[in-house]
Structures are given as structure tokens and as C-alpha cells.
Amino acid sequence: MKTVDTKKIKDMLKMKKARMKLSLSACASCSICAESCFLFMSKDKDPQYMPSYKVVNSLGKLYKKRGKVDRLFLEKMRDLIWKNCVLCERCYCPFGIDIPGMIAFARSICRSQGISGVYPHTLGAPEEEYSKNETG
Amino acid sequence: MYDLARGPLMWAAFIIFTGGVIYRSVQLFMLTRKKDRSFYTSQSLKKQDSGKYSSEEKKLELLVSFQNTLIGKHPVMALISTVFHFCLFVVPVFLFAHNLVLFESWGFVLVSLPDSVCDILTIIFLFCAVFFLVRRLVVPKVQAVSTPYDFLLLLITAAPFLTGLFAYHQWFDYNTVLIIHILAGEVMVAAIPFTKLGHMVFFFFVRILIGSEYSFGRGSRTWIT
Numbered sequence: 156m157k158t159v160d161t162k163k164i165k166d167m168l169k170m171k172k173a174r175m176k177l178s179l180s181a182c183a184s185c186s187i188c189a190e191s192c193f194l195f196m197s198k199d200k201d202p203q204y205m206p207s208y209k210v211v212n213s214l215g216k217l218y219k220k221r222g223k224v225d226r227l228f229l230e231k232m233r234d235l236i237w238k239n240c241v242l243c244e245r246c247y248c249p250f251g252i253d254i255p256g257m258i259a260f261a262r263s264i265c266r267s268q269g270i271s272g273v274y275p276h277t278l279g280a281p282e283e284e285y286s287k288n289e290t291g
Numbered sequence: 292m293y294d295l296a297r298g299p300l301m302w303a304a305f306i307i308f309t310g311g312v313i314y315r316s317v318q319l320f321m322l323t324r325k326k327d328r329s330f331y332t333s334q335s336l337k338k339q340d341s342g343k344y345s346s347e348e349k350k351l352e353l354l355v356s357f358q359n360t361l362i363g364k365h366p367v368m369a370l371i372s373t374v375f376h377f378c379l380f381v382v383p384v385f386l387f388a389h390n391l392v393l394f395e396s397w398g399f400v401l402v403s404l405p406d407s408v409c410d411i412l413t414i415i416f417l418f419c420a421v422f423f424l425v426r427r428l429v430v431p432k433v434q435a436v437s438t439p440y441d442f443l444l445l446l447i448t449a450a451p452f453l454t455g456l457f458a459y460h461q462w463f464d465y466n467t468v469l470i471i472h473i474l475a476g477e478v479m480v481a482a483i484p485f486t487k488l489g490h491m492v493f494f495f496f497v498r499i500l501i502g503s504e505y506s507f508g509r510g511s512r513t514w515i516t
Contacts, residue, residue: 174322174514177315180486181493183444184436185372190364195432202435211436247505249361250490251497253514 159229159268165222167264172218175260178252179215182207188254191247194239204239206246206254213261229270236261237272293466296473297392304477311484315492319500323512326502371419378416382409382452383476388459406459413456420449440487447482450475 168175188206189195195204202208213232217224236258244255265271344352362369383389387403394400404412423445427437454472457463482488502510 173318177318177322177489177493181490181497183487183490184433184438184441186430186433186436187361187365187368189432191359200432202432205432205435207436208432247359247361250494251501251503251505252493253503256514 157226157269159224159226161222161224163267164217164224164264167267168217168222171260175214175257176218178257179211179218181250181252182211182248183250184211185249188246188248191245192240193243193245194241203235206240206248209235209240210254210257210261214257214264217261217264226268226270229265229268232261233265233270233272236265292470293473296470296477300474300477304481307481308483311481311489312492315484315489316496319492319496320512322515323501324515326511326513371422374415375419375423378412378419378452379448382412382416382455385409386455410456410459413452413459416452417449417456420445420452444482444487447475447479447486448488451479 184207186205186207189200189202192204192206195201195206198204213236216228216232220228240258242255242258242262246254248254262271357363381404385402385404386409387406390400390403424442427433427441427445451472454468454475458465458468458472462468479488483491498505499507500510500512502513
């Protein structure tokens with residue numbers, strides 16, 4: 156298994172630290188963003204599809220752990236920011252937090268470690284095949 | 292203790308609050324830059340297209356955009372949140388007792404609301420706070436992102452109002468309740484710039500100054516990175 160270049164992650168996190176940490180700290184966890192996400196609405200309102208949940212548990216955790224994460228963590232994060240989000244940019248935050256920008260940044264960090272998402276469902280694969288078909 | 296709470300601690304809280312708000316505002320200015328002038332804005336494009344649509348279609352568009360607002364999507368949450376924030380600002384600023392303290396200290400007063408009005412607003416505020424608490428405890432989507440920190444912040448925000456109500460009605464030992472009330476108020480004021488309560492600064496800056504789909508107006512600034 157490939158190791159994670161934590162220095163690279165730390166450097167990337169540092170690059171946008173002020174803006175991202177400010178945005179994360181402005182989130183009052185009000186969950187108003189939930190209904191603006193079509194995936195949340197179409198997946199029986201499963202909180203895992205809620206925009207704030209996706210941000211807090213991806214980029215939020217990366218900042219909390221200061222980039223000291225392992226490959227398993229990034230692979231789990233991949234599901235959240237690729238499978239649970241299509242970056243349609245329709246999420247609404249009452250405070251104006253740029254949620255898509257934060258998820259896109261989390262994706263960049265994953266990509267820097269060779270982890271990226273694919274969308275097998277767009278190629279016609281059944282849902283239960285998603286995780287099997289995903290390549291790192 | 293009363294003198295300490297009303298003197299140095301009060302100053303400390305207000306200095307932290309003012310300094311913090313200035314720091315946050317400067318930080319937001321540094322993280323953004325003036326937006327490039329755009330020749331086509333969503334408003335100007337809408338104006339160009341307006342002749343193409345019938346009044347029925349325009350009405351439908353208005354209805355759809357209303358349904359996408361906070362009031363259209365969450366009317367109860369929008370109402371309670373608005374009332375909560377209105378009371379949060381109005382009660383402490385326009386309370387007669389606070390103005391009396393202001394007059395004793397600096398010799399000037401602001402407009403005061405009748406005590407009975409503030410009493411009712413405080414009770415309404417506390418009901419709103421209970422609504423947020425229950426919402427955090429029972430609604431799955433809110434539960435999923437709630438941490439002990441969120442409950443603590445709700446407590447920090449509601450404590451000055453709860454203790455203020457007790458102090459006004461002189462329930463329990465007045466002097467003790469009053470000191471707790473002052474300290475609770477100071478903790479809340481000092482917490483604003485450096486906690487999630489910082490959304491006070493963030494909201495006005497981002498929704499008004501930064502141009503985006505959901506901003507009020509066109510916005511004059513944009514994020515740098």
C-alpha cells in the first residue's frame with residue numbers, strides 16, 4: 156500500500172488555511188444546507204449526504220488532524236467527497252460559506268495522494284458495484 | 292466580585308469583542324480582493340430576457356425563486372431564527388436597566404424599551420433557544436453534525452438571558468444571580484469573534500460584500516484563493 160505524503164498534505168492545508176479555517180469556524184451546524192442538496196433529498200434524507208456533514212468530515216477532519224492522516228482515512232473520505240457529492244454547486248448556506256469550494260479543495264488534497272473518485276454509475280453499473288469498481 | 296465583574300472584566304470582554312471583530316473584518320478583507328468589473332451580470336441578462344417571457348412565466352419564476360429561499364424551504368426555522376437574533380440584539384441594547392448602568396458610568400443613555408416588553412422578548416428568546424436545543428437533540432440531520440461544542444455555544448448564548456430573567460424577577464439570591472448574569476454576558480460577548488458565534492461578522496461580510504449566487508446584491512469583492 157502506498158504511503159501518504161503528510162508533508163505535502165500539510166503544505167496544501169497551509170496554503171488555504173486562513174480562508175478554510177474561517178469558513179469551518181463560521182459553520183453553526185444549523186443543517187439548513189441539507190435540503191439544498193439533491194442527493195440528500197433523493198437518498199431518504201440520509202445525513203451523510205448533507206453538505207455540511209461532507210465538509211466537516213472531510214476538510215474539517217483534515218485540519219483537525221493537521222494533515223496527519225493515513226491512506227485509509229483518505230480512502231474513506233473519497234466516498235464522502237466523490238460518491239456523496241457531484242459538485243453541482245447548488246448547496247445553499249445561510250452564512251454564504253463556499254461549500255463546493257471546500258469540497259473541491261478536499262478533492263485536490265486526495266488527488267495529490269493518488270486518490271480520486273470515478274463514477275461507474277454514470278457508465279451504467281448498478282449501485283452495489285460502485286465501491287467494487289472504484290480504483291485508487 | 293461585583294466591582295470586578297462590572298469593571299475590569301467588562302472592559303476585557305469589550306476589548307476582546309471589539310479587537311476580535313476588527314481582526315476578523317481585516318482578515319476577511321485580506322482574503323478577498325475587489326471584483327473585476329463584469330459587463331454581463333445575472334441582473335442585466337435577466338433584464339435583456341425579460342421581454343421574452345409572459346407575465347404568467349415571470350410569476351412562476353418568482354414563485355420558484357421564493358420557494359428556494361430560507362423562508363420558502365424552512366418557514367418555521369426562518370421565523371424562529373429571525374426572532375431569536377432580533378431579541379439577541381434588541382433586549383440587551385435597549386433594556387432600561389442596562390441603560391441605567393450606562394448612564395451611571397458614562398452619563399448617556401440609549402432609547403429604552405419598557406421592562407414588560409423586554410421581559411416578554413426574553414421569554415420568547417428562551418423559547419427559541421429551547422427550540423434550537425430540541426432540534427439539535429432530535430432531528431437526525433442536525434444530530435449528525437452536532438458536537439458538545441455546539442451545545443456549549445447555545446448555553447453561552449442563552450445564559451445571559453436566563454440569568455437576566457432571574458435577576459429582573461429577583462428569583463434566588465439577587466446579588467449572586469446578578470454577578471452570574473454579568474459574567475455570562477461577558478463570556479458571550481468575548482466569545483463572539485473567536486468561536487462559531489463569529490458568524491455574526493462572517494454573515495454580513497460574505498453575504499453582502501462577496502458576490503455570489505446567494506449574496507444580497509451584486510457584491511463588490513471576491514475570494515483571492
